[in-house]
Amino acid sequence: MFNRIARTAAAVSAVALSTAAVAGGPLQITSKVLSETKVRAADGSTSPVLGPVKKVGPGDGVVFVLAYQNTGKQTIGNIVLDxxxxxxxxxxxxxxxxxxxxxxxxxxxxxxxxxxxVRTPTGARRAAAPDDVTHVRWRLAAPLTAGAQGQLAFKAVLK
Structure with missing residues (x-):
């Protein structure tokens, strides 16, 4: 399973790098995949903590993080991250x-x-479910000024 998530992380990194190359400028994009584990506090409550992927299997949670930064001297507008x-x-x-x-x-x-x-094998249509999602896209609402940065993330699980 670790190898599958490692390949997944590499695939996401390649996508992020190609996005930066397409931008042809100062938009720097980095991506990483983190595992989500529950940590128990002294009072017995649990909270999710993100960390490096060590060992994951089917049903385990992961978080895809896309960080972006304008390293140039001018504002960049109309940014779409897919x-x-x-x-x-x-x-x-x-x-x-x-x-x-x-x-x-x-x-x-x-x-x-x-x-x-989505279309079913019989040709009928049904409402899409989270398992059907193939792409996640954000349009930054405001132009990214010189030096500005941010990050976006989505949760997922291994099938």
Missing amino acids: NPVPQGIAYRGPSANTPAPEVSVDGKTYGPLASLN
């Missing part, structure tokens, strides 16, 4: 403190998950 969801991974939703992304079930049509449909 992250494919690798095979073997099931999308679960945006991470805490991350705006809801647009999602796609085919890599072409994007929108809120509730607005998307």
Whole structure:
């Protein structure tokens, strides 16, 4: 399982790097995949903690983090960050403190998950579910000024 998530992390990194290359400028993008584990506090409560992927298996949670920074001297506008969801991974939703992304079930049509449909093997249509998501996309609402940075993240599980 670790090898699968390691390959997944490499695939996401390659996508992020190609996005930066397409931008052809000072937009620097880095990506990483973190595992989500529950840590028990002294009072018995648990809270999720993100850390490096060590050992994961089917059903384990991971978080895909896309960090971006304008390393140039001018503002960059109209930034769209699109992250494919690798095979073997099931999308679960945006991470805490991350705006809801647009999602796609085919890599072409994007929108809120509730607005998307998928075709079944019989040719019928049904409402899309999180497991159907193939791409996650964010449009930055405001131009990114020189030196500005941020990060976006989504939760997923290994299938």
